[in-house]
Every structure is written in structure tokens, then in C-alpha cells.
Amino acid sequence: MGTMKKLDPRTKLLLGLITIAAVFIAQTPVTLILEGAIIIILLFLLETRSKLLQIMHLVFPLVVLIAIVSFLSFDRPAAFLISMRLFNLLSVSFIFFHLISPDEIGIALRKIGVPYAFVFILTTSLRYVPMMRQKIRHIMDAQRSRGIDLRPKLKNAANFFSLLMPLLVQSFLLSDELAMAMELRGFNRQNRSSRRQYRLQWMDYLLMITLLSLFGVFICWERGVF
Amino acid sequence: MIQFNAICYRYPTTQWVLKGIDLSIDKGEYIVVCGTNGSGKSTFGYLFNGLIPHFFGGTLKGSVRVNNADIKDKRASDFLSTVGLVLQNPDAQLFNNTVENEIAYGLESLGKPSEEIDKRIYEIARTLQIENLLNRTPMELSGGEKRMVAIASVLCLDPSVLVLDEPYANLDWEGIRRLREVLRQIHQSGKNIVVIEQLMDCFLEDTTRCIIAKQGKIVFDGPSQAALNVLLKEHLLPQYPPRRNHRSPGKDTILEVRNLSCRIGNQPIFKNVSFEVKTGEIVAIIGKNGSGKTTLIKHLNGLMLPTGGEIFFKGKTILGRSPAEMAADIGLSFQNANDQFFKSSVKDELLVGPKQLGKKQDKWFKEVCDLFELHSLLDKSPYLLSEGEKKRVAISSVMVMQPKLIVLDEPTVGQDGHFREALARVLTILQDRGCTILIVTHDLDFAHATADRWLLLRDGNVVTDGSPLSFYNDIIYSKSDPYLN
Numbered sequence: 101m102g103t104m105k106k107l108d109p110r111t112k113l114l115l116g117l118i119t120i121a122a123v124f125i126a127q128t129p130v131t132l133i134l135e136g137a138i139i140i141i142l143l144f145l146l147e148t149r150s151k152l153l154q155i156m157h158l159v160f161p162l163v164v165l166i167a168i169v170s171f172l173s174f175d176r177p178a179a180f181l182i183s184m185r186l187f188n189l190l191s192v193s194f195i196f197f198h199l200i201s202p203d204e205i206g207i208a209l210r211k212i213g214v215p216y217a218f219v220f221i222l223t224t225s226l227r228y229v230p231m232m233r234q235k236i237r238h239i240m241d242a243q244r245s246r247g248i249d250l251r252p253k254l255k256n257a258a259n260f261f262s263l264l265m266p267l268l269v270q271s272f273l274l275s276d277e278l279a280m281a282m283e284l285r286g287f288n289r290q291n292r293s294s295r296r297q298y299r300l301q302w303m304d305y306l307l308m309i310t311l312l313s314l315f316g317v318f319i320c321w322e323r324g325v326f
Numbered sequence: 327m328i329q330f331n332a333i334c335y336r337y338p339t340t341q342w343v344l345k346g347i348d349l350s351i352d353k354g355e356y357i358v359v360c361g362t363n364g365s366g367k368s369t370f371g372y373l374f375n376g377l378i379p380h381f382f383g384g385t386l387k388g389s390v391r392v393n394n395a396d397i398k399d400k401r402a403s404d405f406l407s408t409v410g411l412v413l414q415n416p417d418a419q420l421f422n423n424t425v426e427n428e429i430a431y432g433l434e435s436l437g438k439p440s441e442e443i444d445k446r447i448y449e450i451a452r453t454l455q456i457e458n459l460l461n462r463t464p465m466e467l468s469g470g471e472k473r474m475v476a477i478a479s480v481l482c483l484d485p486s487v488l489v490l491d492e493p494y495a496n497l498d499w500e501g502i503r504r505l506r507e508v509l510r511q512i513h514q515s516g517k518n519i520v521v522i523e524q525l526m527d528c529f530l531e532d533t534t535r536c537i538i539a540k541q542g543k544i545v546f547d548g549p550s551q552a553a554l555n556v557l558l559k560e561h562l563l564p565q566y567p568p569r570r571n572h573r574s575p576g577k578d579t580i581l582e583v584r585n586l587s588c589r590i591g592n593q594p595i596f597k598n599v600s601f602e603v604k605t606g607e608i609v610a611i612i613g614k615n616g617s618g619k620t621t622l623i624k625h626l627n628g629l630m631l632p633t634g635g636e637i638f639f640k641g642k643t644i645l646g647r648s649p650a651e652m653a654a655d656i657g658l659s660f661q662n663a664n665d666q667f668f669k670s671s672v673k674d675e676l677l678v679g680p681k682q683l684g685k686k687q688d689k690w691f692k693e694v695c696d697l698f699e700l701h702s703l704l705d706k707s708p709y710l711l712s713e714g715e716k717k718r719v720a721i722s723s724v725m726v727m728q729p730k731l732i733v734l735d736e737p738t739v740g741q742d743g744h745f746r747e748a749l750a751r752v753l754t755i756l757q758d759r760g761c762t763i764l765i766v767t768h769d770l771d772f773a774h775a776t777a778d779r780w781l782l783l784r785d786g787n788v789v790t791d792g793s794p795l796s797f798y799n800d801i802i803y804s805k806s807d808p809y810l811n
Contacts, residue, residue, distance in 0.1 A: 150591075203423045227423055231465055235665075241629050242665040246723060247653035247682035262678075265668035269709060273664075277418030283381050284411055284419075285479065286403040286435025295430045295443045 109200065109208035111304040116196040118315050123188045125322055129177070132184040139191045146198055159190045202226040207298065216292070224278070232271070239266045327353050327518065328374065328487065332388035335369060335378060343369045345542040347388075351487075351520070356513045356532065358550065359522045360562050361539035362742040363713050367522045368414070370539065373397065374489050374520070375405035393486075406432060410480030414491040416472035420464035425456065425475050428464055432483045450482045454508055469615050470501030477508065487518040494523060496739050498614040498768040506532055524742045525562060530554075538562065561743035566750050566775030576605035580640060580731055580762050581626070581656075587634035588621055595621050596786035598635070603731070608753060608763045610773035610794070613783035619766045620661075622783070623733050626764075627652040639731075654683050657729030661736040663720035667708040672700065672719050675708050679727040690728050697752055698722045714745040721749075732756070733764045738772045750775045 107115075126132050143152060167183035174182075200208075206223040210216060243262045244250055250259055282288075333347040343366045351357065361367040372378040376397035379386045390397045393408055402411075413419045422428040426447050433443045451457045454474050459467065464475055473493055481488065490509075494502055506529050513519050513532075521533070530536065536553035538546035538560060546556040557563045581603040588595040595618040603609050613619050624630040625637060628649045637644050639655055660666075669675040676694075680686045695701050698718045703711065708719055721734065738746050746769075753763055753776050767773050773780060774794050782790040 201423060203427065223423075224421055227421065227465075231417065238660065238662065239665045241624060241658075242660045242662075244629060244649040245627060245653060245658040245660070246666065246679045247650050247727065248678065249648070249650045249682070251648075262666075262668045266665055269667070270664055274418060277413065277415050278421060280377065280381060281413055281419045281421060283377065283402050284375070284413070285432045286406050288401070289403050289406075289435045289437075291437045293434050293437045293439060293443070295427075295434055295440045297440055 107307070108298050108300050108304045109204035110211055110298075110300065111307055112200045112204060113208040114308055115311060116192075116200065118311050119192050119196070120189065122315065122318055123185060123192055125319060126185070126188075127322055129180060129184070131322065132181065132188065135188050136184060136191075139188055139195070142195055143191060146195060155191070155194050159187060159194075162190070163187045207294075207296065210294075211298065220287070228274075232267075235270060236263065236267060239263055242266075327351055327393065329391045330373070330388070331390075333373065333390065334387040335373070335384060337369075337382060337384045340384075343542055347542075347544060349537070349544065349547060351518060353486075353518065354513075354516065355534050356509075356519045357521070357535045357537060358530065358533045359520060359537045359539060360524060360557070362524060362560070362562065362744060364541075365524075365539040366542040367524070367539045368491055371411065371489050371491050371520070371522050374487065375402045375409040375411055376400055377402050377411070403435070406436060406485070407483050408485055408487065410483060410485035410488045412473075412476050412480055412488070412490040412493060414495065416469075416476045417465070419476045419479065420472060423463060424460070425462055425464055425467075425478075426451075426460040428475055428479050429482050432479060436483065446482045450478045453511070454478050454481070468501075469496050470498070470504060473497065473501070473505060474508070481512065485517070487520065488512060489520045489522070491522045492524065492740075493521060494525075494529070496615075496736075499770065500614055502528065525564070525746075530557075561747060564743040564746040564750075564771065564775075566747060566771070567754065569775065576607075578605045578640075579603070579638075580605045581764075582638040582641075583626075583635070584638070585635035586622070586625060586632050586637065588618070588625065588630065589633045590621075594786060596783070599783075599786075599788050600635075601781055601788055601791060603762060603764060605762055606757060606760055607779060608757055608765065608777045609779045609781060610765045610767060610777035611781045611783060612767060612770065612773055614768060617783045618786055619783055620735055623658060623735060623764070623766055626731075626733060627656045627658050629658075650682065653679060653727055653729070654685075655729055656731045656733060657724035657727055658733045659721045659724040659735065659737070661739055663713075663716040666720060666723065667716075670707055671705055672708050672711075673704040675719060676700075676704075676723050676726050679723060683727055685728075687728065691726055694722050694725045697755065698725075699748075713740055714742060717741060717745065731762045731764065733766070735766045736768070737765065738767065738769045746772055 123135060126135055143155070147155065163183050163186050166186050167179050170182045171179035202223045205226075206219045209219045209222070240250055240263060243259075248259050248262050249256050250263065328351040330347050330349050333344050334342055335344040336342045347370065359367050359370060369378065372382065373390050374392065378384065379398065380401050386398070392405065420428055422431055429447045429450060430443050433446055438446075447460070451460055454477065456471070456474050456478060459471060459475065464472060467475065477488075477490070477493075493505060497505060509519055509521070510532055521529070530550050530553070533550045536546065536548065536550040537544055538553065538556055540560065545560070546553055554563075558565060579602050583599060583601050586599045587597045599622065611619050611622065621630065625632055626644075628644060628647055644652060667675055669678065676691070677686070680691070695704070698721065700718065700722060703715060703719065708716065711719065717737065721737065725732065737749060741749075750772065756763060765773060765777060777794060780790070780792065780794045781788050
């Protein structure tokens with residue numbers, strides 16, 4: 101997997117997008133199961149055991165919930181297709197974010213011509229997710245220490261307002277400070293340079309061509325051309 | 327080099343914050359600007375590179391000239407290589423995913439070629455001794471490390487003036503010592519340094535000039551050695567009430583922590599921690615940032631469950647009790663007051679706890695308001711209070727539940743001398759009324775002024791337990807890491 105990490109961010113982005121598209125395009129149960137099997141093997145290869153458990157902890161309840169809802173609303177084959185597709189989609193996203201950092205997504209988007217301001221908003225919001233999670237934990241601790249019950253029960257629904265307000269206020273404050281920090285570091289200056297000079301190598305071209313061809317074959321197969 | 331002429335300023339929605347500032351700064355000075363909360367000192371810092379008026383708007387009278395350029399004619403980003411401003415909150419200042427990208431950001435803004443950027447990153451990391459952090463994510467770093475990275479991110483642009491807004495806030499004694507060394511070194515390399523602080527601690531001797539601000543005006547401007555009397559008079563150096571003789575604690579044990587262990591993921595935070603607190607004692611848990619102090623107190627009211635050991639409150643185990651149930655017995659007040667405000671008035675905010683517990687005691691409520699001087703604030707919105715007032719409300723909101731044991735997490739962080747003195751007084755009054763208090767802090771002066779007993783937490787263990795006098799001198803006066811002694 102070392103080679104994967106060395107690839108140009110554009111190649112990784114393309115790889116991610118094609119794989120996600122392949123999950124959406126797959127129509128038959130056989131294809132979905134095949135895709136699922138490949139994804140599971142990749143997960144085992146890439147993630148550590150604890151991380152894998154964490155991922156499954158997140159993915160499974162959601163997949164089971166969707167399976168039940170779609171079984172009740174439609175029928176068994178539809179429920180299978182929908183939940184299998186969801187499982188594949190979520191797992192592929194985990195693999196994608198394992199291989200590409202938010203910064204690399206930013207670089208790739210900038211290289212293909214997306215405006216810098218948009219790229220910055222995207223990558224920064226991804227980066228602040230863990231910090232927001234930490235803030236929520238702090239707020240919960242402070243409120244629970246004041247006797248506010250925040251356990252997920254219906255009677256506590258109103259108490260969650262005590263979580264929301266401080267979070268909103270602090271997010272506004274943070275965004276103000278962030279804007280100031282960006283101004284201080286020359287966010288608005290023209291003619292930015294880029295420290296990392298990425299050039300597409302033969303490996304990138306080879307992989308992109310192979311991927312696009314395979315994707316083409318896959319579409320034809322799904323459409324029953326063969 | 328920098329000239330402030332008759333500066334008056336107000337933000338778009340406030341009264342005049344600065345009211346006639348005249349001063350000039352020459353090359354090679356190391357200046358400390360100090361003042362209490364609301365003295366206008368941070369606002370003063372924003373003038374150095376034109377954040378005021380371009381970013382904040384508002385009304386600016388007078389002129390500021392930096393290297394003969396008027397700040398009104400230029401934006402902050404035009405001053406990148408002249409003035410480096412390090413903000414108070416490093417979480418906002420550090421917005422890249424690795425430390426090296428963080429340092430590179432400003433250089434990229436200046437359009438520097440990649441070879442030069444790499445060279446500068448390495449140079450600056452070596453100067454500040456942060457080479458080992460270059461591949462880390464800024465968000466994972468400790469407070470002291472974040473501060474160093476924030477300094478590196480502006481210092482790499484080689485500004486001739488470095489302005490730092492409250493750089494010492496939230497640092498433990500080791501972090502303070504490191505930062506002092508680094509700033510001295512930067513000053514010696516020929517740069518101007520302006521440190522904006524609300525509390526003058528140990529670093530006064532490093533500086534060449536002291537400016538004291540009060541309500542938007544300069545009340546002292548002169549050599550640092552001559553500033554001491556004014557600093558004391560303005561309570562910028564807190565003057566705590568004289569220490570009382572060590573009080574003999576009550577006989578009853580209110581809290582017993584027995585062989586408590588905690589592990590988060592694979593990381594042990596502390597192991598086999600044991601101590602007792604007697605009724606009526608004030609105990610300080612001291613330790614460096616990251617020593618597990620806050621994690622330890624989160625176990626006391628069930629916010630976290632231990633991986634081993636037990637906690638007894640008044641002889642009964644707390645196992646199985648939820649934090650909401652524990653709130654009537656143990657009141658925990660955390661560091662950031664903003665984490666808890668969600669009501670539109672201070673009064674409603676204070677009544678949240680008692681309502682949850684179903685006990686509303688008007689007499690005690692009034693007493694708490696008297697003690698923390700809250701009567702004039704009751705109808706105000708908690709969001710619009712000053713930092714000191716917010717903290718008073720936050721601590722009171724726990725006090726009004728009348729817990730038997732009060733636990734304060736870093737109560738002095740970000741607070742000025744006035745607040746610290748007042749809090750020390752209030753704690754002694756509470757002790758006289760029979761309250762038991764546990765203070766978690768790395769503010770050794772405050773711990774010395776208030777606590778009867780210190781517990782030193784190191785490497786996940788309580789390593790010393792005793793009277794402050796037994797190890798205070800070693801920590802303070804040797805001015806070195808107590809862990810090395």
C-alpha cells in the first residue's frame with residue numbers, strides 16, 4: 101500500500117470517485133456481493149483491528165436499520181440491494197479517506213481548477229470535525245455536572261438545547277477567530293505558491309488508464325453488453 | 327520604527343475602547359503591555375498590522391505608522407513580513423493539517439518557491455526545537471506545543487516585530503519556562519517583541535519596557551524595573567491574603583479515592599491513584615498540562631468510569647450513580663465558562679442546577695450571589711459579560727446546588743489579578759462555612775495562597791501529598807522543573 105500513498109492526489113481522487121460510481125452503478129445482487137467481498141478484503145488489508153471494529157460499529161447499525169425500513173416499505177430483494185449498496189458505499193468511503201488526506205483532496209481539486217476559496221472551505225471544515233467533537237464532549241461534561249440529564253431518552257429531549265446553544269455560540273466565535281487568523285497569514289493575497297510540486301508520473305497515467313478502462317468494461321457488463 | 331499618534335478607537339458596536347494612545351517603539355525593544363480584562367490591550371495589538379480598521383471596521387482616529395507606512399493604507403496581509411501577530415487562541419491560528427503545512431502557509435501566501443519554503447521550515451523548526459512535531463497534526467498537540475507552532479507560523483515570515491496576545495495563558499510552569507527562553511532568544515536575534523498579558527508573572531525581568539493600560543489609556547510607560555509598584559497597585563500582580571496557619575481538617579473523610587486507574591484506548595492516563603480529602607479542607611491537585619488532572623476529577627462525579635479502583639463519597643461507593651445524581655453532592659466547575667451558558671439571563675443560568683435537582687433554596691441562592699457579587703448581573707445575558715464575570719457566574723451555577731464538595735478545574739486560567747484575589751478570598755470564606763474544596767491547577771501562586779494541602783500528579787501517579795510549604799519553594803524559587811529536583 102506504500103505505492104498508493106505515493107500517488108498523485110489527482111489519481112487518488114479519480115480512484116475514489118470511480119469506485120464510488122461503481123457502487124452506484126452496480127444493479128445485480130451478484131455484482132454487489134462481489135464488490136462487497138473486494139471491499140472487505142481491502143478493509144482487512146488497510147485498517148488495524150481496532151479501527152476495523154470502530155468502522156463496523158458505525159456501519160452495521162445503520163445498514164441494519166436501512167434493511168429493516170426498506171424491507172417494511174418494499175420487499176426482500178429491494179431491501180437486500182439497498183442495504184448492500186449502503187454497506188459498500190460507507191466502507192468504500194472509509195477506504196477512500198484512509199488513503200487520501202483532506203489536504204490531498206484540496207490539492208487535487210486545486211490542480212483540476214476548483215477555486216482556492218472553495219477548496220479551503222472544504223478542507224478546513226473536514227479538519228475541524230474532530231475539534232467540534234471534542235467541544236461537544238466538553239460541553240456535555242459541563243452540563244451533566246450541573247445535573248442536566250443528557251442520556252438519549254425522550255424525556256431528556258429538551259435538555260439537548262443546553263448542548264446546542266453553547267456549541268453554536270462557540271462555533272461562531274471560532275469562525276470569527278479563524279477568519280482573523282487567515283487574514284493574518286495572507287489568505288487573500290494573490291499569486292500563492294504551492295510548496296509541494298505534484299507531477300503526474302507514469303505510474304499515475306498507467307493507473308488512470310487501467311482504471312478508466314476497467315470502469316468502462318464494468319459499465320458494459322452491468323448493462324449486459326457482453 | 328512604530329509610531330502611535332493620538333489613537334482613539336471603537337468597535338462598530340461599542341464605546342471608545344482606546345482613548346488617546348501616544349507612543350513610539352524603537353528597534354530592539356522587548357515590551358510587555360499589560361492590563362486587566364477590558365483594558366483594551368488586545369485591541370492595541372490589532373493595530374500593529376492594520377487588523378484595525380480593515381478587519382474589524384469601527385472608528386479609528388489618529389495614525390499608526392509601521393516602518394513609515396500608515397496602517398490605514400494597507401491591509402494585514404501586506405504586513406506579513408513586517409509584523410507577526412500570534413493570536414490568543416491557538417486552535418484558531420492553526421488551521422492546517424500538519425505542523426509543516428502550518429509553517430508553510432504564510433510562505434506560500436508570499437509566493438515563495440518550494441525550495442525556499444522547505445529551507446525556512448527546517449530553520450524555524452530548529453530554532454524553536456519543534457523538529458519532532460513537523461509531521462504531527464496541530465490539534466493533537468499540547469497547549470505549550472501549539473503555542474510554539476503558532477509562533478513558528480509567523481516567525482518563518484521573518485517579521486521585524488513579533489506581537490503575542492496572552493502567550494503565557496494556559497501554560498504550565500515548564501511551558502512558561504520554555505516560552506521565556508524562546509522569546510529571549512528571538513529578542514537577542516534582533517527582533518522587536520511585544521507581549522500582551524493581563525497578569526505579570528515571572529517574565530517581567532526579561533523585558534526592557536513595560537506599558538500598563540487601564541480603561542483604554544496608558545497609565546505607565548517606562549523601564550520594566552520601575553513598573554513593580556504600579557503593577558501591584560493595579561493588581562496586575564495579585565496580592566493574595568496572607569496564608570492562614572494550616573487548619574486542622576475535620577475528622578470525617580468526605581472523599582476517598584482508592585487505587586484509581588484510567589486508560590483511554592491503549593494509553594494509560596493514571597494508575598493506582600489514592601488519596602483522601604477530609605471535610606473542610608482545601609486541597610490543590612497540581613500537575614503539568616497533560617498530567618491527567620482533569621481526567622481524574624471527571625471520575626469523581628461519574629462523568630468517566632475508572633478502569634480500576636473505587637471512589638467513596640462519605641464512605642459510600644459512587645459506582646452506579648449518574649453525574650446528574652451526583653451533582654447535589656459533588657459540584658464540578660470546568661475551565662471554559664462558555665461551555666455551559668444557554669439561558670438568556672444570568673439568573674436563569676444560575677437556577678438550571680437547582681431546578682434539575684428539584685431544590686430551590688432562596689436563602690442560599692442569595693448568599694451565593696452576595697459572595698460572588700452577582701446581584702447587578704442577574705438580568706444580563708451571560709454571553710455579554712466580561713471574562714471574569716462569566717467565570718464568576720459559571721462557578722456560582724455549581725455553588726447554588728449547595729454541593730458538599732466543590733471541584734474547580736483551572737479556575738484562574740485567563741483571569742486577571744483582581745479575579746484571582748477575589749476568588750482566593752471567597753474560597754476561604756466558603757471554607758469557614760464548612761465547604762470542602764478541591765482545586766485543580768497549574769497556577770502555583772494561587773494554589774499556595776488557597777490550599778492547605780497539595781497533591782502533585784506526575785506520570786499518572788500522586789507523587790507528593792503534603793503541605794504546600796514542603797515543596798513550594800523548590801518549584802517556585804528554583805525556577806526550574808520541579809520534576810527534575
